[in-house]
Amino acid sequence: MKRNWISYPYIIWMIIFIVVPLLLVVFYSVIVVTEDGLTFTLEFYKRFMQPVYIKVLIRSIVLALISTFICLLIGYPVALILAGKGVSRKNTLILLFVIPMWMNFLLRTYAWLTLLEKNGLINTMLSWFGIKPLNLLYTSEAVVLGMVYNFLPFMVLPIYSVLSKIDKSVIEAAEDLGANSYKVFTKIIFPLSLPGVMSGITMVFMPAVTTFVISRLLGGGQFTLIGNLIDRQFTTVGDWNFGSALSVVMMILILISMAIMTRYDKDREGSALL
Amino acid sequence: MKGFLKRFYVLLIFAFLYAPIIVLIVFSFNDSKSRGNWSGFTLKWYRQLFHDQQIMSALYYTIIIAVVSSFVATVIGTAAAIGIHNMKKIKKTIVMNITYLPVMNPDIVTGISLMILFIFLKLELGFLTLLLSHITFNIPYVILSVLPKLRQLNKHMYEAALDLGATPFYAYRKVILPQIMPGVITGLLLAFTLSLDDFIISFFTTGSGVANLSIVVYSMARRGISPKINALSTLMFVSVLLLLLIVNRRTSKENNVKKGSHA
Amino acid sequence: MRNLVKIVLAIVLFSILIGTFAGCKGGNGSKDDLNANQSGNKNESKKKVVLNVYNWGDYIEETVIDGFEKKYGIKVNYEMFTTNEDMYVKIKSGAGNYDVAIPSDYMIKRMISENLLNKINFNNIPNYKYIEERFKNLAFDPNNEYSVPYMWGTVGILYNTTMVDEPVDSWNILWNKKYEKQIFMLDSQRDSLGVALKKLGYSMNTRSVEELEEAKKALLEQKPLVLAYVVDEVKDKMIAGEGALAVVWSGDAFYCISENPDLAYAIPKEGSNLWFDSMVIPVTSGHQEEAELFINYMCEPEVAFKNADYIGYATPHSEAKKMLDPEVVNDRAFYPLEEDLGNFEIFEYDAEAMKDYDRIWTEVTSE
Numbered sequence: 001m002k003r004n005w006i007s008y009p010y011i012i013w014m015i016i017f018i019v020v021p022l023l024l025v026v027f028y029s030v031i032v033v034t035e036d037g038l039t040f041t042l043e044f045y046k047r048f049m050q051p052v053y054i055k056v057l058i059r060s061i062v063l064a065l066i067s068t069f070i071c072l073l074i075g076y077p078v079a080l081i082l083a084g085k086g087v088s089r090k091n092t093l094i095l096l097f098v099i100p101m102w103m104n105f106l107l108r109t110y111a112w113l114t115l116l117e118k119n120g121l122i123n124t125m126l127s128w129f130g131i132k133p134l135n136l137l138y139t140s141e142a143v144v145l146g147m148v149y150n151f152l153p154f155m156v157l158p159i160y161s162v163l164s165k166i167d168k169s170v171i172e173a174a175e176d177l178g179a180n181s182y183k184v185f186t187k188i189i190f191p192l193s194l195p196g197v198m199s200g201i202t203m204v205f206m207p208a209v210t211t212f213v214i215s216r217l218l219g220g221g222q223f224t225l226i227g228n229l230i231d232r233q234f235t236t237v238g239d240w241n242f243g244s245a246l247s248v249v250m251m252i253l254i255l256i257s258m259a260i261m262t263r264y265d266k267d268r269e270g271s272a273l274l
Numbered sequence: 275m276k277g278f279l280k281r282f283y284v285l286l287i288f289a290f291l292y293a294p295i296i297v298l299i300v301f302s303f304n305d306s307k308s309r310g311n312w313s314g315f316t317l318k319w320y321r322q323l324f325h326d327q328q329i330m331s332a333l334y335y336t337i338i339i340a341v342v343s344s345f346v347a348t349v350i351g352t353a354a355a356i357g358i359h360n361m362k363k364i365k366k367t368i369v370m371n372i373t374y375l376p377v378m379n380p381d382i383v384t385g386i387s388l389m390i391l392f393i394f395l396k397l398e399l400g401f402l403t404l405l406l407s408h409i410t411f412n413i414p415y416v417i418l419s420v421l422p423k424l425r426q427l428n429k430h431m432y433e434a435a436l437d438l439g440a441t442p443f444y445a446y447r448k449v450i451l452p453q454i455m456p457g458v459i460t461g462l463l464l465a466f467t468l469s470l471d472d473f474i475i476s477f478f479t480t481g482s483g484v485a486n487l488s489i490v491v492y493s494m495a496r497r498g499i500s501p502k503i504n505a506l507s508t509l510m511f512v513s514v515l516l517l518l519l520i521v522n523r524r525t526s527k528e529n530n531v532k533k534g535s536h537a
Numbered sequence: 538m539r540n541l542v543k544i545v546l547a548i549v550l551f552s553i554l555i556g557t558f559a560g561c562k563g564g565n566g567s568k569d570d571l572n573a574n575q576s577g578n579k580n581e582s583k584k585k586v587v588l589n590v591y592n593w594g595d596y597i598e599e600t601v602i603d604g605f606e607k608k609y610g611i612k613v614n615y616e617m618f619t620t621n622e623d624m625y626v627k628i629k630s631g632a633g634n635y636d637v638a639i640p641s642d643y644m645i646k647r648m649i650s651e652n653l654l655n656k657i658n659f660n661n662i663p664n665y666k667y668i669e670e671r672f673k674n675l676a677f678d679p680n681n682e683y684s685v686p687y688m689w690g691t692v693g694i695l696y697n698t699t700m701v702d703e704p705v706d707s708w709n710i711l712w713n714k715k716y717e718k719q720i721f722m723l724d725s726q727r728d729s730l731g732v733a734l735k736k737l738g739y740s741m742n743t744r745s746v747e748e749l750e751e752a753k754k755a756l757l758e759q760k761p762l763v764l765a766y767v768v769d770e771v772k773d774k775m776i777a778g779e780g781a782l783a784v785v786w787s788g789d790a791f792y793c794i795s796e797n798p799d800l801a802y803a804i805p806k807e808g809s810n811l812w813f814d815s816m817v818i819p820v821t822s823g824h825q826e827e828a829e830l831f832i833n834y835m836c837e838p839e840v841a842f843k844n845a846d847y848i849g850y851a852t853p854h855s856e857a858k859k860m861l862d863p864e865v866v867n868d869r870a871f872y873p874l875e876e877d878l879g880n881f882e883i884f885e886y887d888a889e890a891m892k893d894y895d896r897i898w899t900e901v902t903s904e
Contacts, residue, residue: 007357007369010350010413014372017410021387022375024394056903078287081280093284095522100291102514106473106491107507111294114301114309114499118779121297124310135718138765152291210380213473217495220765221724224903227382232902234386234478236726237895238626244390247383254380309777389632399632481633482589483614493617497594498773 028244044245053229057249060225063140064209067147068155071204072197074148075155079196080189082156083163094160101153109146109217116142116218138220146214147204154203162196163189202261206254226250295511302504309499319501323509326502329490335401336470336486343408344465350409351416351465352458356450358417359424373414384411385478392479399481407479408469415468416461423457463521586827589614591624591635593814594769596688598847605834611827619768620725628653628819636822637831639687642813643727643884646677650886654683655818661829664836671875672853675813676883684815685832688850690787691811691873691881692728693804695771695794700781705803708736711782712755717762721774721783724766726898727884728810729756732784735807742885746893753897757904766902775800786812788850791871795849802870808880813853 032039047053082093100108115121116137123133136142166189174184212227224232226246233243305314323329358369376384388410392403427450435445451458473488480489487506494503590602594617602613616633618624621644627633629651640648648654659665665685672686696705700719703710711720711732723729731741733752743749764780771783776797785793790802816835818828834840838856845852845861851872852858858866866872873881 005357007354007361010354010357010417011369011372013350013410013413017388017391017406018372018375018384021391022379022383024390025383025387028390052900052903074287077283081284084280091522095518096288097291099515099518100295102467102471102518103295103507103511104471104473104488104491106488106495107298107503107510108294110491110495110503111298111507113495114504115294115297117309117499117777119308119310119777121310135764149290149294152287206378206380210382212382213492217492220767221902222760222763222766227380229899229903230382230386232899234389235626236620236622237899238622238629239895240390240630243386247386250380251383254378258378307777393631396631398634481616481627483616493594496619496767497769499777500773 025244025247028240029248030245032241044242045249047242048245048249056224056229057226057253059223060209060227061253063144063147063215063223063225064205067144067151067208068201068204070144070148071152071155072201075152075200076159076197079156079159079163079193083160083166085168094157097153097156105150106213108150109214112142112146112149113137113217116145137218138222140219140223142218143215143223146218147208147211150214151204151207154207155200158199158203159193159196162193166192198261202258205257209253209257210250226253295507298504299508299511302501302508304501307499307501319505320509323502323505328485329487329502329506331483332485332487332490335404335484336488339401339405339408339486340466340469343405343412343469344462347409347412347465348416348458348462351413351461352420352454354413355417355420355424355454356446359421373417375414376411377414377418381472381474382478385475388475389478399479400484401480401482404476404480404484404486407475408472411472411475412465412469415464416458419461419464420454420457423454427453586824587612587614588637588824588827588831589616589633589635589822590831591616591618591627591633591638593617593639594619595772596639596814596848598843601835601840601843604840605831608834609827609830611830613831622726628821631821634821634823635819636824636828637816638819639814639816641884642675642677642815643886645684645815645817646886647888647891648817648819649678649683650888653820655820655822655825656682657685657818657832658825658829661826662833662836664833664838667836667838667841667854667856669853669855669858672813677813677886678815684817685836686813686815686853687835688788688845688848689811689813689853690850690871691804692723692731692784692786692809693790693802693870695775695783695785695790695800695802697775697778697781697797697799698801699778699799705782705801706806708732708805708807711784712736712759712762714762716781718764719781720759720763721771721780722759722763722766723771723784724768724902726894728784729766729901730894730897731810731882731884733759735805735809738807741810741882742887742890744887744890749893749897753901756901760901760904786850787871788848791849791865804870804873804877808882811878811881811883813883814850 029044030040030042032041032043078097082090082097117123118133118135118137120137122136127133170192171184171188174188179187209225210227212225212231215223215225215228216231226249230243230246230250233239233246237243301309302319303315303317304312305316305318358366358373361369385407388403388407389399392399392406397403432445432449435449436442440448471488472486473492476486477489477492480486485493487510491503491506494500588611590613592615596617597615602615605611606613616635618627621640624638624640625644625647628635628638628648645654659681662685668686672689674681675686678684694705694708694710701710701716710716711722722732727741730749730752733755734741734743734748737748737751737755739745739748739752765774767774771785772789772793774780775783775785775793778797778799785802787802790800794800794802816832818825818832822828835844836854838854838860841852841854841857842860845854845857849871852861869877
């Protein structure tokens with residue numbers, strides 16, 4: 001089977017459309033093109049080190065971590081219940097869980113836009129109980145809510161797929177040996193589900209830390225995240241150099257978090273996507 | 275009691291997931307633009323939706339791009355997967371790492387890097403650049419769906435076919451392709467839905483009046499609430515539901531057939 | 538040798554693929570042809586022309602474009618931008634080949650100084666005669682070579698009379714803690730910085746770094762009171778009663794008031810920004826003649842009237858103004874007289890200052 005050449009169109013394609021563009025980003029992050037030629041500079045990385053931008057980076061990471069943690073907190077029990085015995089029509093339930101994920105991401109975010117408004121449905125309902133309208137939209141909580149809502153299935157599904165593969169006889173053996181359900185969970189189920197938890201965390205954290213849409217639509221331009229900063233450089237300011245430097249920073253951020261995750265998640269293949 | 279609690283919790287989560295969508299759908303039939311009060315049933319937003327040229331052209335581009343890009347990505351990706359499968363260790367690792375790049379890279383970085391490339395090449399941003407971008411981010415998903423099937427292949431069958439006088443191409447078509455077909459179809463569907471749903475990469479790589487639905491929704495959402503978007507959501511939700519039901523039917527039927535043949 | 542054969546094969550395969558795309562693009566073009574044919578196109582040479590028009594969001598009466606397509610058999614690709622800066626970046630980077638764009642005064646000056654605009658052949662714009670004299674030869678295009686006025690207006694405060702009971706006559710009200718989280722600001726650097734500068738009693742065109750820093754401080758101080766920084770959303774939000782005060786452009790205020798009578802518009806006594814949006818032809822345009830045809834069409838009295846009537850901004854078009862409701866034209870909030878414009882300023886362009894604006898606005902929004 002020496003038919004490697006049929007993968008050559010792909011390799012050429014990926015070099016042109018993946019490798020070269022990324023090299024261009026790295027190029028623009030350190031090179032300024034002027035009339036007298038190219039100059040190497042680290043100015044754009046230095047600019048990023050200013051307190052304002054570091055604050056943006058920290059804000060992005062904190063909001064993403066909070067969302068990831070909330071997803072884990074409410075997602076793990078769901079996965080546990082769905083994977084447990086005695087759940088009828090398991091496949092239908094999982095399907096029901098996946099359907100909202102298939103809905104356009106922007107429409108899902110838009111849905112919250114209408115719900116959270118001062119005259120939106122939630123406030124209207126609150127007013128029936130005599131509660132004055134609250135400021136729900138354009139807050140950092142709204143941004144976190146948007147992230148949790150959009151990315152919750154990414155947490156539940158990997159955990160579910162790992163949990164449902166756990167050998168039931170191990171649990172039965174523990175029970176036979178006298179372990180109560182709390183012990184069974186902390187000593188067996190949770191440790192065995194860790195790979196799923198890790199890929200869940202990765203799959204929620206990454207889109208959350210890089211988003212610019214959720215913070216723009218639900219945050220009202222006040223909670224600038226690193227994604228917004230990049231978007232701004234390319235659409236409003238027109239500073240490709242700084243935008244590229246920010247993109248490189250973002251890639252490094254992702255690489256670091258990947259590295260941390262894979263250290264815990266040895267059984268990566270298979271669990272990453274469903 | 276415990277069972278009840280469990281059921282209640284799952285119900286609560288499903289309510290959280292579905293309530294916003296249901297509210298969107300209900301309010302798409304609301305007579306006034308108000309988003310808190312119900313003021314009567316209407317279909318006018320649907321009528322307006324179908325008369326909105328911007329949305330209709332976006333729908334056209336979304337579908338065209340999804341069909342063409344998923345098809346091209348499937349062809350290139352399947353070929354690539356076969357090639358990669360037969361590669362030597364080191365080469366394989368390098369190629370697979372490049373394949374993982376667009377999967378792992380933040381969409382916004384993929385988007386702006388492609389935009390820089392197109393501007394660098396002096397390609398006018400528009401239909402072609404949008405299509406090229408979609409193919410690019412689709413191929414890896416096709417490869418990742420086809421490769422597992424290739425690993426399960428029985429090598430000897432291909433060799434047997436050659437021994438029996440089949441040309442390599444014929445053997446590929448008749449022996450290997452049917453066996454990896456489920457992976458190819460999965461890849462095609464995955465690519466198709468990813469293309470339908472994409473916003474960020476499209477946002478940076480399109481221009482000249484070519485926009486997909488996500489982009490139009492984004493620009494409309496930035497102009498405020500419009501019941502037209504609710505109507506659009508309803509239609510999309512219903513079509514997703516139908517599509518999933520059909521696919522589910524088909525796969526469960528297939529499973530039954532398989533089970534039957536084993537028995 | 539065998540490897541060479543493989544590489545050649547791969548290249549051939551690749552180019553076949555590229556060919557398929559070209560085919561797709563052709564397919565797309567044929568749809569355009571269809572449109573052109575349907576609209577009864579007689580002119581062979583213009584058959585393939587697609588005009589890319591780049592305008593602000595909600596800044597045209599929709600049937601006007603159809604009218605142009607039908608009349609001349611030229612398809613229009615209509616695209617929208619949210620701020621002058623967005624538009625500028627897109628044209629400057631070469632990301633879009635637009636044939637007609639409608640930026641504001643200072644941005645036109647900037648684009649002229651960076652050679653991003655083509656000169657317009659005014660012989661092809663006979664309808665230019667309808668533009669009032671006082672809108673010709675403005676400072677940003679002193680010899681009137683590059684731009685044809687489209688709309689003009691001011692920046693002011695739109696407020697909800699059911700939520701604000703004190704008189705609105707100063708920018709200071711936007712710093713009033715009473716309205717915490719009820720204020721909408723514009724997500725547009727020059728407009729928001731301009732508001733802060735005017736509040737402090739400085740010129741909107743200041744180049745003094747100290748004054749700009751002071752304005753930045755004021756904006757940061759105001760930030761906790763602001764509900765959101767938005768552009769086009771503001772109309773929908775104010776109509777729905779989501780906020781008490783908003784910085785808006787005059788025409789948007791006009792539209793909002795027509796939708797919700799509780800709203801009112803005021804121009805602060807400290808003065809404000811007077812702006813002009815004009816049609817220009819970017820250098821990327823490959824269809825100079827058709828672009829001029831479009832601009833001329835937009836200056837037809839009937840078309841100019843439709844646009845002015847629909848979007849609510851003040852028109853520089855003498856005939857269109859005559860057709861408008863006299864009550865609107867005589868409303869000094871929307872058609873201010875020269876004497877009302879005492880402490881109004883038109884944005885100027887200065888390359889160095891621009892960098893400061895960028896930096897300050899990024900810092901304000903990132904904080």
